[in-house]
Amino acid sequence: ANLPKDRLRLAVQKSGRLHTDSMDLLKACGIKIKSPKEKLLLHADNFPLDLLFVRDDDIPQLVMDGVCDLGIVGQNVLEESALERGTANAYVSERVLDFGGCRLAIALPEERPYASVKDLAGLRIATSYPQLTKRYLAQQGVSADVVTLSGSVEIAPRLGLADVICDLVSSGSTLEANKLRAVETIFKSTAALIRNARPLNAEKAHALEIILRRLDGVQKAAG
Ligand code: PRT
Ligand code: ZN
Incomplete structure (x- = not known):
């Protein structure tokens, strides 16, 4: 009407x-x-x-x-x-x-030692969020290679496509299933x-x- x-x-x-x-x-x-x-x-x-x-x-x-x-x-x-x-x-x-709710986090193979963000220098980081990842690295003064993948980021280290990943995490079970551990949260969403x-x-x-x-x-x- x-x-x-x-x-x-x-x-x-x-x-x-x-x-x-x-x-x-x-x-x-x-x-x-x-x-x-x-x-x-x-x-x-x-x-x-x-x-x-x-x-x-x-x-x-x-x-x-x-x-x-x-x-x-x-x-x-x-x-x-x-x-x-x-x-x-x-x-x-x-x-x-x-x-x-979720967070964008940098995660590494469980066995890779990690003390601080400086340890990411020179590594290849696989992510579907290259802009957010690059901004974080720049803010931290760390230079690393960002490899952009549109999905299945969590398998990139096993495939040899990257050393570490930057991916969304909610429960943490995907990281756990892929033997990865989150070390830095770069964005909360x-x-x-x-x-x-x-x-x-x-x-x-x-x-x-x-x-x-x-x-x-x-x-x-x-x-
Ligand atoms: O088809 P379309 O492009 O629309 O959907 P999509 O597949 O790109 O996105 P979708 O539906 O997976 O997610 C939509 C939005 O949900 C994301 O952009 C986030 O804002 C939000 N969200 C919340 C999440 C998660 N939690 C989440 N856990 N998006 C994705 N994940 C994925 C994450 O990438 C990883 O693969 O779930 C896995 C991790 O989950 P846990 O619980 O194992 O930690
Ligand atoms: Zn989407």
């Missing part, structure tokens, strides 16, 4: 570790979405919000370029993408969310709700205010 014409567009991970928590959060905020995953774009029934389902890696760019007004994405992916982009931040972090940096028009800004108010109620109740 008289729903606002201008709908917010939110990018959400299509499937993976953030998908279900993202959808549950929207549901807890009273936003009804039917049968996700089947379509690329879905309209909420009772709110001026559309969801775009994409790979998490695409979310920072979709938001920074303004294709989507909003996104739910891991801060690890966001920061990596912002560093790679190199320009001033084109997004605003509206809320840090209480799911998707959770999911975040981000927005394109340009101001929203009045209609969208109002809709976002409602979402944020509900979200704060939900997160307060949960936390």
